[in-house]
Amino acid sequence: MITDRADGKRALGYPAAAGVFAVGMAGTTLPTPLYGLYREQLGFSELMVTVVFAVYALGVITVLLLAGNVSDETGRRPVLLCALGLSAASALCFLFEGGLPLLLVGRVLSGFAAGLFSGAATAAVLELAKPGQEAHAGFAATAANMGGLGCGPLLSGLLAQYTPWPLALPFLVHLVLVAMAAAVTWFLPETVAHPHRPRTLRPQGLRVPPEVRGVFGPSAVAAFAGFALLGLFTAVAPAFVSQTLDEHNLAVTGLVVFTVFLASTAGQLLTGRIGVRRALPVGCLVLVVGLLLVATSLAVTALPVLVVGAVCGGIGQGLAFRAGLTAVGGAAPPEHRGGTISAFFLVAYLGISLPVVGVGALTLELGLRGAGLTFSACVIVLAVAVGLYVWRRPLTDAD
Template sequence: MAAPHPDSRRPGYLAAAAVFAVGMAGTTLPTPLYGIYRTQIGFSELMVTVIFAVYAVGVITSLLLAGDYSDRMGRRPVILCALGLAAAADLCFLFEAGLPALFAGRLLSGFSAGLLTGAATAVVLELAPPGRAARAGFAATAANMGGLGCGALLAGVLAQYAPAPSRLVFAVHLALLAAACALARLLPETVAGPRRLSPGRPRGMAVAPEARGVFPSAAVAAFAGFALLGLFTAVAPSFVAETLGIDDLALSGAVAFSAFLASTLGQLLTGRLGVRRSLPAGCLILVAGLLLVGASLVAERLPLLLAGALVGGFGQGLAFRAGLTAIGAAAPPEHRGGTISAFFVVAYAGIAVPVVGVGALTLVLGLRNAGLVFTAVVTVLALGVGLYLLRRPPTGEPSPTR
């Protein structure tokens, strides 16, 4: 059960969104650094995607086992635990000494993100004052995507222009996490009467009955959109370096950042278009972005890749926020964290499964052809759900009051 509206003198939903963004930024710090690790340690493109997928496995495991913990224990302790796990992940990369450290760091980062996504999204929505539900929804999704994009950009810039390219960024992020923890401790608790966990079956992935009408289509749209983001955070840096011959870590980080920036802009427009129009439109714009990515692989042109990142990211953001808003509005407060966590389980499966498939296909088809197979499959999926949503628009607009 949600608590009454918190004391306005304490930090509000924007502060919670800032904490969310700092936590999520850590999950994409390794994106432009995989080339350095490949040179130092020596492994294939398939191993890059496997290391990346370990993160998604950590996210999904955390969501499945603990996705509703914040509904029962309270939002604040779960957020603090997630930030602690993010710090542990940074330490693994800061003192990295081979593949085991990379796997451990990505797994811990996944656990952190899994705890943070449901709890932080819920607390941002719940701290919104009356009449600010739509703004809070944007703040939550923008913190998620914006944090992911800023992590890749920060790592790329520091790796290219500062000393200790594979380590400095993690020290910087540890300092940001310390500030985020201090801010998180000041956040009001929005769960009334949080209780200790009782033994029994984990209930992390629990879709509230009230949200089951909109959940399937919104979740499939999220799967397709996150598959595109996974491509840009795991494989695109290798494409930039190996196929385009551009050895610039800052540029690799900027390519990934552009997809997340466009996602944030798409989320901003969602509030104006509404859920019913944004969800199908986002899917169809995502299709256009995927086609541009495919064209960039054929023509081997960086401008087409950037265009695909911007258009595809915009469509992903439009559909992602619409789906999350509809699900958050449909789920009652006592089941909101678990329902949002279930939504992210499907989304992060979109990051893991297709990207590992691309890595495996590179061994047989090469990087470019594997990317073309990926874009074809995800295009069909996004087009299918987009056409379905045109015929059966979703319901679940947020109410004007919290």
């Protein structure tokens, strides 16, 4: 189903596709440092912040269930262009925000965009690699995902803190970046050999090809645990930084969130050096250490410890995430690769949404600190369990 890409149309290769991927994912986390401003302006609770965040994840999951494999049939480029259009629509919702309903619509549209990007952009980056570039392309795909997610809060935090129009300028800048990404996407080679319009749009669920099932389970559970940590930082950490640590600089908030995603990218880079077999269990172990540090920062109210926990947890998440994605993507047959990768991301985004809403609900009874400690304990148990499993039954580098 995938072309051999030997038609000389590879002037724009996998780095260009990775750049488009990064721009798209940056838009999904752009509002993160701004939630405090929205909370003051609209007067909603911390629970509602996590609900607004989780609505995004609900949009991702919906698309992955309904259309996670659509790029395997229609082609990568049309799906990427559609995702960029949804990203632009989301930015416009935030630009013209007049209350909570439009915020929710903007987050849902952003989730739809991320759901399309997750499978189609990852597959496009992998398939645009020339022979011998597969490892570099695998890193580019996961780094674009995590790097884009990290750059969103950093960009909006800096713009909101040091320029006029804190609730408008970040989204105006993103619209410009989306337009540039759309122009690049238009000239990307199509990697699906015979793209066609699917007859029906049906839920794909979590079905994966038989040859992938051996690696899918532990890889997806590790991704769930790692994305739960990312969800904590993108939805709850900004409130902890401002309310508990009394740090109200939005650029600092964005930098703290950026740190965990930057560390994730570093962890992904390390995965290529130590191999899939060791990266998954080691990543789970490092993730546990990071969660322990995050819990410590909550207990002693220390920003430096939170930053160190973000670095350590991000590295662990990156190690486990790239190892799992590499194993799943490598085991999937080309004609089902987009759908299989989408199923992997579906489990990951369950991790970034369900636990975070739980944290928001717990804040009503336990407060922000108590909810964070409870969350950390639960994810530590999960990460330890999957880490021990893959340590005893390791994946192979060839998976």
